[in-house]
Amino acid sequence: FCFRYSGFYQFSVPTLMLKDPELIKQITVKDFDHFTDHRAAIDPELEPLFARNLFTLKGPKWRQMRSTLSGSFTSSKMKNIDEKPLNLKIGDVVWIPIFGFHRDPKHFENPTNFDPERFSDENKRNIKPHTYVPFGAGPRNCIGSRFALLEMKSLFYNLLLNFEIEPTKTTTVPIKLSAKSFNPAPEGGIWLGLKRLTST
Numbered sequence: 001f002c003f004r005y006s007g008f009y010q011f012s013v014p015t016l017m018l019k020d021p022e023l024i025k026q027i028t029v030k031d032f033d034h035f036t037d038h039r040a041a042i043d044p045e046l047e048p049l050f051a052r053n054l055f056t057l058k059g060p061k062w063r064q065m066r067s068t069l070s071g072s073f074t075s076s077k078m079k080n081i082d083e084k085p086l087n088l089k090i091g092d093v094v095w096i097p098i099f100g101f102h103r104d105p106k107h108f109e110n111p112t113n114f115d116p117e118r119f120s121d122e123n124k125r126n127i128k129p130h131t132y133v134p135f136g137a138g139p140r141n142c143i144g145s146r147f148a149l150l151e152m153k154s155l156f157y158n159l160l161l162n163f164e165i166e167p168t169k170t171t172t173v174p175i176k177l178s179a180k181s182f183n184p185a186p187e188g189g190i191w192l193g194l195k196r197l198t199s200t
């Protein structure tokens with residue numbers, strides 16, 4: 001038996017951590033109206049400019065700004081269980097551990113292997129819904145996802161067209177994550193050699 005969520009405190013803030021893709025769907029899509037806001041990390045009194053970015057805006061202010069911006073980014077529209085009922089209060093936090101989902105062998109075979117074929121047209125239908133959520137899910141997902149994907153594709157297209165990428169003396173294989181960084185980042189940086197391809 002495996003629980004579909006667990007809970008912990010971030011100091012005094014009760015936090016629910018989701019472990020089940022169906023719960024991700026329930027919270028980010030079906031019950032979105034009760035879970036509209038990101039947790040504010042910025043105090044609008046101290047940082048009036050940064051506090052007004054889309055990620056931080058709340059309630060009606062977020063809704064208005066998101067639909068203003070959606071025109072240029074996307075055309076998306078705004079729109080029980082066998083465990084004991086769990087009562088969440090306003091202000092409680094829900095976490096979706098994206099990093100954990102993507103590295104869970106329950107959802108992805110050999111999760112740490114670099115295998116772009118997982119996402120090929122034949123294979124992508126085997127990905128269980130709401131287990132692969134790099135850009136979040138529901139109406140509050142990443143507004144820049146299409147731009148980010150396009151940017152990465154164009155970057156790699158141009159790199160691979162002109163260079164062969166190879167390890168150097170300073171490249172660490174396998175990659176070791178830095179314990180000092182909050183975000184996952186490799187210890188000592190990423191070192192790669194670029195060998196220019198000559199056209200034959």
Ligand code: HEM
Pocket residue numbers: 028038054055056066133134135136137138139140141142143144145147148149
């Ligand atoms: C590979 C690159 C990127 C990744 C992995 C990423 C991931 C995410 C995630 C996980 C969220 C939270 C979604 C949620 O709460 O469900 C988010 C929100 C957001 N992202 Fe991105 N993002 C990326 C690139 C970008 C870019 C290029 C832009 C801007 C051009 C952008 C702008 C935003 C904004 C404004 C939000 C907040 C949206 C809202 O609160 O309505 N992101 N992103």
